[in-house]
Amino acid sequence: MTRKDLVVIGNGMAGARALEEIIARPGAERFRITVFGDEPGGSYNRILLSRVLAEGPDEIDDIYLNPVDWYAEHDVTLYPGVRVVRIDRPGRKVFADDGTVVGYDTLIIATGSRSAFPPIDGMWSDDATLTPGVFGFRTIDDTAAMLDHARDVPNAVVIGGGLLGLEAAHGLQQHGVDVHVVQSGPVLMSRQLDAEAGAILRRVLERDHGMHVHTGHRPVAIRSAGSVTAVLLADGTVIDTGMVVVAAGTRPNVGLGVAAGLTVERGIVVDDRMRSVDDPDVYVVGECAQHRGEVYGLxxxxxxxxxxxxxxLTGADPDAEYHGSRTATKLKVAGVDVASMGVRAPEGEDDEVVRYSEPKRGIHKSVVLRDGRLVGATLLGDTSKVAYLQQVLDRxxxxxxxxxxxxxTLSGAAPAEDVSEMDGSTQVCNCSGVSKEEIVACVEGGETSVPGVVAATRAGTGCGTCRGLVERIVTWAAESAPCCAACGHPAG
Structure with missing residues (x-):
């Protein structure tokens, strides 16, 4: 078979995962593959940057998914640190900022997203350069620069009270920095938590972690004298600081798609096969893709x-379709367990809510029910029921x-988190995107120790929230696995 040319623009988590999936089919027999990545080096798990910030630069090597050598080993040409600046669709070529021009038969756009910087006076020293002492929190370079600067400042302001902002705040605290979190909206982690849960989380962060949380306050100016000196809020409050971290959300990177004449709304619009609606030879994946009106960041x-x-793309299943995803998260924020799935609050007058709150212990649980079915859940401080709730929602x-x-789990009730009853497609590790069936397959492939499975699948190597569940699945799978292919009986 004559191999065709496949070009992947973007070497982040979505682009790298698409590449792994293609190679596994095995797409390298069908395509000559070229990958362009904005950042130097291989692909890494961006979710784990918060761990690098908290524990220091020695952790950087551990967050890489595919180092540079991996690409050569799989017959992939990688251009690390090289940005594609133009797509010529009629000519089927991409042009990079270093002068490289590569032709393609099929193109994958996986440009991800970028940090969003709200309009704040004094944030920028010029059109492209942040004021010294102001940082985004998106890349390894951002994280390394933050760690270097944090050595010399006693305090910092984090703009943004979502997941990323709270992780940045927690990470800086591990280096002795006194942190203020400024959130323009009234609720922390508003994408995951309702108002009551957000208020409890704020109380825990202030009381137990020593953060200074300012919700409902909008930063309007950053003052500096060579470097940052203070942040001014809309109500006139001045917070003296030597460091500002902006974690106010992200925006899809769609500039290449716009310039190439593709249909772009919030993201580059794709069909159910992840193809651009304008060009059957252009596929889009990840945070820059918009499918059925949705842009996903999980x-x-x-x-x-x-x-x-x-x-x-490989023909492994030419009729495969993507029909959208149920959004669910399970994570640890500044040491606090958080999980959410489906809707956060009732949306209709007939929706039913079951809620339990224990603010002094930092616990909040609520579920939203509709027509006798679970449609949403929020858990804070105690996520022991999350696997069961995920099954109830998904199935x-x-x-x-x-x-x-x-x-x-009431007295006399059957154990709700029996891993033997858990659906194989259940996402066990959100940080590394590992399902139950992937863990079981690893065990059935001969790796029966928890450390071995963790090393092979990367499950449990992120925030650590899922580690107990990973251990239980490994134990169950090892006990259920055939002792050999010949007899097919359970081990022992």
Whole structure:
């Protein structure tokens, strides 16, 4: 078979995952593959930058997914630190900022997203350069610069009270920095938490972690004298500081798509096979893709998109389709367990809410029910029921007569988190995008120790929230695995 030319623009988590899926099919027999990545080096797990910030630069090597050598080993040409600046669709070529020009038969755009910087006076020293002492929090270089600067300042202001902002605040605290978090909206982590849960999280962060949290306050100016000296809020409050970290969200990187004449709304619009709606030879995956009106920033949807793209592109399953993803997160924020799935609050007058809050202990649990089915859940401080709730949501399981069983394991009730009953597609590790079936396959492939499975799948190497569940799945899978292919009986 004559190999065709496949070019991938973007070597972040979505682009790298799509590449892995293509090679596994095996796409390297079908394509000559070229990858362009903005950042030097191989691909890495961006989610784990918060761990690098908290624990220091020695952790950087541990967050790489595919080092540079991996590409050569898989017959992939990598241009690290080289940015594609133009796509010529009629000529089927891409042009890079170093003068490289590469032709393609098929193109994958996986340009991800960039940090969003709100309009604040004094943030920029010129059109392209942040004021000294102001940092985004998106790349390894950002993280390294923050660590270097944090050695010389006693305090910092983090703009943004979402997941990334709170992780940045927690990371800086590990280096002795006194941190203020400024959130223009009234609720911390508003994408994951309702107002009551957000208020409890704020209380925990202030009382137990010593953060200074300012919700409902908008930063309007950054003052500097060679470097940052203060942040001014809209109500006139002045926070003296030597460092500002902007973690106010992200924006899809769609400039290449716009310039290439592709349909772009919030993201580059794709069909159910992850192809641009304008060009059947251009595929889009990750945070820069818009599918059925949705743009996803979580790991699990990106992984699902990459698998469909690879199936279609390699012919492994030409009829594969992506139909969207249920959004669910399970993570640890500044040491606090948080999980959310589906809707956060009732949306109709007939929606039912079951809620339990214990603010002094930092615990909040709520579920939203509709027509006898679970449509959403929020857990803070105690996520022991998250695996069970995820199954109930994903599989549309009937609800228990005693609704309290959704939030607690009651006396006499069957264990809700029995891993043997967990669906194989359940996402176990959000940080690395590992499902139960991937862990089981690893065990059935001969790796029966927890450290070995963790090393092979990367499950549990991120925030650590899922580590206990990973251990239980490995133990169950090892006990259930055939002792040999010949007899097919359980081990022992």
């Amino acid at each position: 790991v699990a949807p990106l992984w699902e998109q990459a698998a469909v793209l690879a199936d279609v 549309g399981l009937p609800l228990p007569e005693d609704r309290a069983e959704l939030l607690f």
